[in-house]
Structure formats: C-alpha cells, structure tokens
Amino acid sequence: MLQASQLQADESALxxxxxxxxxxxxxxxxxxxxxxxxDRSSQxxxxxxxxxxxxxxAQSDRAQTLITEENCDTYKLEIENxxxxxxxxxxxxxxxxxxxxxxxxxxxxxxxxxxxxxxxGECLSEIHRLYNNLNENSSQEDYTRTRAEITTLTQRIPDxxxxxxxxxxxxxxxxxxxxxxxxxxxxxxxxxxxxxxxKIFAWRDRCSKKC
Numbered sequence: 001m002l003q004a005s006q007l008q009a010d011e012s013a014l015x016x017x018x019x020x021x022x023x024x025x026x027x028x029x030x031x032x033x034x035x036x037x038x039d040r041s042s043q044x045x046x047x048x049x050x051x052x053x054x055x056x057x058a059q060s061d062r063a064q065t066l067i068t069e070e071n072c073d074t075y076k077l078e079i080e081n082x083x084x085x086x087x088x089x090x091x092x093x094x095x096x097x098x099x100x101x102x103x104x105x106x107x108x109x110x111x112x113x114x115x116x117x118x119x120x121g122e123c124l125s126e127i128h129r130l131y132n133n134l135n136e137n138s139s140q141e142d143y144t145r146t147r148a149e150i151t152t153l154t155q156r157i158p159d160x161x162x163x164x165x166x167x168x169x170x171x172x173x174x175x176x177x178x179x180x181x182x183x184x185x186x187x188x189x190x191x192x193x194x195x196x197x198x199k200i201f202a203w204r205d206r207c208s209k210k211c
Contacts, residue, residue: 069115124167
C-alpha cells in the first residue's frame with residue numbers, strides 16, 4: 001500500500017534538485033493483494049503521473065519567459081536534470097521527455113535572439129556616435145567617411161530587425177546634410193568667383209584710367 005507522503009507533489013522540487021516525487025521503481029511500485037488494494041494503487045499511481053505531467057508542462061512553459069542569457073543557461077541545466085530523472089523511470093510516458101526537449105530548443109533559440117539583440121544594440125550605439133560627431137564644421141570628407149563607416153555597420157543588422165528602419169533614417173539624414181553642405185560650398189564658390197571678377201574689373205578700370 002502506498003504511503004501518502006509518496007504521492008504528494010512538491011512543485012518547488014522541479015526547480016533543479018529533483019522531481020516532485022521519488023520516481024524510483026521500488027517507491028511507486030506496489031504488490032496489491034486484493035482487488036480493492038489494486039484499485040487504490042492504480043488510482044494512486046495515476047494521480048502521481050498526473051501531478052508529474054502537470055509540473056512538466058509548467059516547466060516547459062517557463063521556456064517562454066526567459067529574458068537573459070543567464071536565465072537560459074540556468075533553465076537548461078534544470079531541464080536536463082529533470083530529463084535524466086524521467087528517463088530513469090521506464091514507466092513514465094515518452095512525451096514528457098519530448099516536451100522538455102522542445103523546451104530546451106526554445107531556450108537555445110531565445111538565447112540566440114538575446115545575443116543577436118545585444119550585438120544590434122552595440123552597432124546602433126556606434127552608429128549614433130558617428131552620426132552625432134557630424135556638426136557644422138564637418139567637411140565633405142567627414143560626411144563621406146562617416147557614411148561609409150555607418151554603411152559597414154548596417155551590414156551587421158538584419159533587415160528584419162526593428163532597428164534597421166532607424167539606421168536607414170540615419171543614413172538618409174546624413175545624405176541630406178551632405179547635399180546641403182555641397183550646395184553651401186557651391187554657393188560659396190560662385191560668390192567667390194563673383195568677387196574675383198569684381199576685383200579683376202576694378203583692377204582693369206584703374207589700369208585704363210592710368211593709361
């Protein structure tokens with residue numbers, strides 16, 4: 001006959017150290033001698049399995065809540081430990097391990113996304129630093145160099161990333177400011193040419209008067 005303490009599920013036990021019940025075959029196995037005992041033992045074993053399935057489902061769902069690389073690594077260690085314990089008990093259904101292995105894949109994917117987002121953040125910070133270095137004293141060469149450096153950095157940002165649109169806007173702003181600088185330089189050149197011509201005409205006038 002099963003003891004009550006052998007049937008109680010402790011959710012906190014699934015956080016890493018052990019499963020909520022002792023899954024060793026000699027613990028959950030019984031040798032009933034009457035039909036009533038057989039019915040009670042069968043019901044008790046079914047209760048244990050239901051509790052285990054419920055807690056395994058909860059552990060699998062935790063994969064959707066991971067937000068840091070450390071969370072992912074800790075979670076994977078816990079799940080791998082639970083898988084080992086489940087695999088040591090042949091009477092438990094295989095879909096429990098399958099569910100946990102799926103959760104491990106989700107954890108790996110989440111960690112990869114976190115790492116990718118961190119790299120994108122670093123690139124974006126450098127792009128804004130380069131952009132903010134441009135000012136009214138920047139030359140055409142400064143704009144050309146900055147645009148080339150930012151273009152190189154954008155290659156590290158996937159087109160699907162939300163930040164890709166922000167980077168395109170930065171490049172458009174740089175192009176616009178570059179064109180405005182070119183126009184300003186062009187106006188200055190034209191104005192300078194006019195002043196030179198005026199000086200030439202004035203010099204000719206003085207020369208003709210002297211003659």
